[in-house]
Amino acid sequence: MALQLIDVSKNFGGVIASSGVNITVPKGKITGLIGPNGAGKTTIVNMITGMLSVSAGRIIVGDRDITHSPADQICRTGLARTFQNIRILHENSVLENILIGFHRHERCSTFAALLGLPSSRNETAEIRKRAYDLLTQFGMSDLAEHPAGSLSYGHQRKVEMMRALASEPDYILLDEPIAGMNNVESDVLADLFLGLARSGKGILLIEHNIRFVSKLCEQIYVLDGGRLIAEGPPADVLRDPAVITAYIGGEHA
Ligand SMILES: Nc1ncnc2c1ncn2[C@@H]1O[C@H](COP(=O)(O)OP(=O)(O)OP(=O)(O)O)[C@@H](O)[C@H]1O
Numbered sequence: 001m002a003l004q005l006i007d008v009s010k011n012f013g014g015v016i017a018s019s020g021v022n023i024t025v026p027k028g029k030i031t032g033l034i035g036p037n038g039a040g041k042t043t044i045v046n047m048i049t050g051m052l053s054v055s056a057g058r059i060i061v062g063d064r065d066i067t068h069s070p071a072d073q074i075c076r077t078g079l080a081r082t083f084q085n086i087r088i089l090h091e092n093s094v095l096e097n098i099l100i101g102f103h104r105h106e107r108c109s110t111f112a113a114l115l116g117l118p119s120s121r122n123e124t125a126e127i128r129k130r131a132y133d134l135l136t137q138f139g140m141s142d143l144a145e146h147p148a149g150s151l152s153y154g155h156q157r158k159v160e161m162m163r164a165l166a167s168e169p170d171y172i173l174l175d176e177p178i179a180g181m182n183n184v185e186s187d188v189l190a191d192l193f194l195g196l197a198r199s200g201k202g203i204l205l206i207e208h209n210i211r212f213v214s215k216l217c218e219q220i221y222v223l224d225g226g227r228l229i230a231e232g233p234p235a236d237v238l239r240d241p242a243v244i245t246a247y248i249g250g251e252h253a
C-alpha cells in the first residue's frame, strides 16, 4: 500500500511549479522530499491534500484515485498534513486545537452530542483521553490548557502534528516540521517519527535540514524548479552532481 503521484504537473499561469513528478510514499517508511526554496515541495503537499487542483497526472492512495476529490473527502481517505506556515487557533488551548483533529472519527451524531446523551459523553471522554495520550507522547501534557498562540514555534509545530495525528491518518505529510526547533527538540521528534513509521504510517517529510532527512529516510526525492532531479538512498542522492549543483550553484559544484 502506498500514496503515489504519477506524472503530476501544476502550472500557475506561466509558472511551472510541478512538472511530471513521480513520487511513491509507502506505508511504514519515512520518505524525504528536499529541494531549494521555490522547488515546488509545498505545492506537492497542496495537490495531494486537494488544496490545489492538479494540472495533469494522477494521485493514488492505495487503490483509490483521489486526483480530483475534494479536500474533505481526501482527509477521510486517511491523509493528514502539517503546514509550513503554522496554522493553529491561537486563542484556543492546546487541547482544543488537538480535539479538532478528531473530527474525522467523531461517531456520535450532533443531535446526541447536543442532548448530552451518554454515548456522546463517553465519546468525548474517550477522545479527551486520546488527546492526552498524544500530549504525553509529545511531552506536552503540562501545556494542555495553555493558549496555543502563547507557545514557542517548536511547540506550535508539535500542536499541528498532534492535530494531524488525532485523525489517525495512514499517511502524514510534514512540511518542514522541525523549522524553529533546536537539536534536542528535533532529536525527540526524529524518534517520534521513526515510531510512527514503525507503527505502519507512511510519512512524507519535507525538510531543509539534510542531516535530519538523511537520518530518517531510506528514500529521498529531490525537486528543483518543479522537476525531480534525483531520487534514491540519501548517501547516493547527496553525492549526485545535479543535486550539488541545485543546492550550491553550478560553478561551485
Ligand atoms: N498559489 C500560488 N500561486 C502562484 N504561484 C505559486 C503558488 N504557490 C506556489 N507558487 C509558485 O510555485 C513555485 C513553487 O513553490 P512552493 O511553495 O511549492 O516551493 P517550496 O519548494 O515549498 O519552497 P520553500 O522551500 O521556500 O518552502 C514557486 O515559484 C512559487 O512562487
Ligand SMILES: [Mg+2]
Pocket (backbone or CB within 6 Å): 041, 042, 043, 084
Ligand atoms: Mg514550502
